[in-house]
Amino acid sequence: MTKLTLEDLKKIKEEVRSSTLLREGGFRAKITIHMGTCGIAAGARKLMTAVLKEVEEKKIQDVMVTTSGCAGLCSREPMATVEILGNPPVKYCDLNEEKIKEIFLQHVVNGEIVEAYALARGSESTY
Amino acid sequence: MKTYRTHLMVCAGTGCVACGSLQLRERLAAELESRNLSDEVQLVITGCNGFCAEGPIVVVYPEGIFYKKLTPEDVPFLVEEHFLKGRPVQKFLYTAPSAKEKVPLMKDIPFFQHQVLRALRNRGLIDAENINEYIARDGYAALHKVLSSMKPEEVIEEVKLSGLRGRGGAGFPTGKKWEEGRRYTSFPKYVICNGDEGDPGAFMDRSVLEADPHAVLEGMVICGYATGSHQGYIYVRAEYPLAIHRLNIAIEQARNYGLLGHDIFGSGFDFNIGIYPGAGAFVCGESTALMYSLEGKRGMPRIKPPRSTEAGLWGQPTILNNVETFANVPSILLHGSSWFASMGTSGSKGTKVFALTGAVQNVGLIEVPMGTTLRKIVFDIGGGIPDKREYKAVQIGGPSGACLPAPLLDTEVDFDSLDEAGAMMGSGGLVVMNDMTCMVDTARFFTDFSVDESCGKCVPCRIGIKVMLNILHRIIRGEGKIEDIDHLEQLGQHIKDSSHCGLGKSAPNPVLSTIRYFREEYEAHIIDKRCPSLVCADLVKFQVIPEKCKMCGLCKKACPSEAVTWEKKTAAVIDLEKCIRCRSCIQACKFWAIE
Structure with missing residues (x-):
């Protein structure tokens, strides 16, 4: 391998940092995919994959992607909750891959709630 | 780079590996695989997390949830609950000894709360075997800054201004040592990292090397540039296989990136590092003995001057620093000396x-x-003394250090205050002792260690400490004379004054400090023929005091030789014919009812 320059160092730092930043806290938004048995059965895993793909492609660093259990409304699964720091969380229901992508771009990235898919504001919060 | 939503930091310091963290990791990997989570959840092997008592430890990010004492059998449940369904598993969380409720987050656990990580800034946060993760945490940025924009003199000035003192124990100002090393113009010069950590109960250097080997390498290269050296050696104990393994990987990776070897960062500066596993002699932690050992000779200290900075390894100028000292160097150069000096005394x-x-x-x-303060370390971070026992002393600085009693708990720990208290920083071992510890016996233990490890070159150390040990043995057997205490003090002082190297100069410290702070225990052994902590078996009668006996029968359960007779609602009786004086009953009794 050839010698490292400062640019290489910076490049490695940025690349790896985007993946290790997760360990340092400091998130602007959190998106929770509800993964109870009902959610998984209704296709929540596909949502998760889609969200992670978006995060990866758009090189997003300040969004926490996490799972939680059944949201209690099993008939409307798959569900997801989006929480922008300082704002009440918003629950979305009856999702699919296209919808979650739209929510991710519009709500998580741009901060505008996608009312068409939204169920309600407010949520139990996980830590 | 692949993006993961969750990172599992599995501690693989020696402590956790011994508790089975590697098996845990394998099981985690298999379970994540079978649940199709391998693409979403990243498994990272880290160096020592620090909370060794609770190992094996796994920390889960982004939440920062701290799981303790996990076993492979716990894995399927944990993976299903937390990583699939997002519910942190209560039963694996940490509970503070004083409180009932569980503490899920690492940052809320008192043990971690009061700590400030600088030398250990990357512990548990990076994969120690992946140079990229070190670079992501500003690794090698200091080296680049130094090589591209600073003169060697400026580097030395910065280290001097920071006030960094050697972390190996003596506390010599690092910048001053480097300056001296630079002054001599005989080449080649050498940089040595002293990783020969030998104090009983000390494992700081091992953890730094295991958790963040690149920090040490970077510090060494910077030192080489500042002092005009092109070759470094790491002298590390052969008993630290994991540290050596990770160092080898780190050196290999740094070479591949051109961060070691010829023309680093295209600056024209060359530096190489080699590893030398030491065979495990305590005296080889002494710098001149270490250099002889490195040369393949018998490890024995020599008279100074000349200092090593003038004539060290193979008679050439040599700059030797401790592992932790080097690990501190990169951040000093990166953030500046005033940042470093803003903390401390x-x-x-x-x-x-x-x-x-x-x-x-x-x-x-x-x-x-x-x-x-020692109080904060022992009680806030350490969580106090277990089993409702009382604090008695803290032994600091290993066989060269001292035992500090309760009235000194508010001592602010730094090089100078410890010196005043008759102790020394040493490399940083802190052994806490409760009221079940006999101070005379403790002094005997450390003196015994020093006798074993004395290289034998000078008389005060070779014979003097042995004489002290014999006196201690006599006191412990109940054959002590009252003048023994003064004799020990005088002898100790002579040994301190006349020994050749640091080992001999500090070997009487455990005895002198225990006499200074616990004289009454020596007197009890000598005059009353009694060991107040019931440790010295020759001075224990092994009789049950009926008034104190709560008739619980714990002593009978503990006795391996069936010497205790006990029935419900009667006081226990020890049959001295059968008693083997093993002290199991004394340790089992919660009421000090055996004397």
């Missing part, structure tokens, strides 16, 4: 890593600002 800047062991709840590796 007037004479000791920055932080210090301690290995906290003994009779304390939270055994582990900690890093605190210089000037933190």
Whole structure:
């Protein structure tokens, strides 16, 4: 391998940092995919994959992607909750891959709630 | 780069590996695979997390949830609940000894709360075997800054201004040593990293090397540039296989990136590092003995001057620093000397890593600002003394150190205050002792260690410490004379004054400090022929005091030789014919009812 320059160092730092930043806290938004048995059965895993793909492609660093259990409304699964720091969380229901992508771009990235898919504001919060 | 939503930091310091963290990791990997989570959840092997008492440890990010004492059998449930369904598993969380409720987040656990990580800044946060993760945490940025924009003199000035003092124990100002090393113009010059950590109960250097080997390498290269050296050696104990393994990987990776070898960063500066596993002699931690050992000779100290900076390894100028000292260097150069000096006391800047062991709840590796009180270390971070026992003393600095009693708990720990108290920083071992510890016996233990490890070159150390040990043995057997105490003090002082190297000069410290702070225990042994802590078996009668006996029968259960007769609602009786004086009953009794 050839010698490292400062640019290489910076490049490695940025690349790896985007993946290790997760360990340092400091998130602007959190998106929770509800993964109870009902959610998984209704296709929540596909949502998760889609969200992670978006995060990866758009090189997003300040969004926490996490799972939680059944949201209690099993008939409307798959569900997801989006929480922008300082704002009440918003629950979305009856999702699919296209919808979650739209929510991710519009709500998580741009901060505008996608009312068409939204169920309600407010949520139990996980830590 | 692949993006993961969750990172599992599995501690693989020696402590956790011994508790089975590698098997745990394998099971985690298999379980994540079978649940199709391998693409979403990343498994990372880290160096020592520090909270060794609770191992094996797994920390889950982004939440920062701290799981303790996990076994492979716990894995399927954990993976299903937390990583699939997002519910942290209560039963694997940490509970503080004093409180009932569980503490899920690492940052809320008192053990971690009071620590300030500088030398250990990357512990548990990076994969120690992946140079990219080190670079992501600003690794090698200091080296680049130094090589591209600073003159060697400026580097030395910066280190001097920071107030960094050698972390190996003596506390010699690092910048001053480097300056001296630079002054001599005989080449080649050498940089040596001293990783020959030999104090009983100390594992600071091992943890730094295991958790963040690149920090040490970077510090060494910077030192080489500042002092005009092109070759470094790391002298590390052969008993630290994991540290050596990770160092080898780190050196290999750094070479591949051109961060070691010829023309680093295209600056024209060359530096190489080699590893030398030491065979495990305590005296080889002494710098001149270490250099002889490195040359393949018998490890024995020599008379100074000349100092090593003038004539060290193979008679050439050599700059030797401790592992932790080197690990502090990159951040000083990156953030500036005033950043480093902003923490600590007037004479000791920055932080210090301690290995906290003994009779304390939270055994582990900690890093605190210089000037933190012993009370805070033992009670806030260490969680106090377990089993409702009383604090008696803390042994600091290993066989060269001292035992500090309760009235000194508010001592602010730095180089100078410890010196005043008759102790020394040493490399940072802290052994906490409870009221079940006999101070005479403790002094005997450390003196015994020094006798074993004395290289035999000078008389005061070779014979003097042995004489002290014989006197201690006599006192412990109940054959002590009252003048023995003064004799020990005089002899100890002579040995301190006339020994050749640091080992002999500090070997009487355990005896002198215990006489200074616990004289009454020596007197009890000698005059009353009694060991107040019931440790010295020759001075224990092994009789049950009926008034104190609560008739619980714990002593009978503990006795291996069926010497205790006990029935419900009667006081126990020990048959001295059958008693083997093993002290199991004394340790089992909660009421001090056996004397």
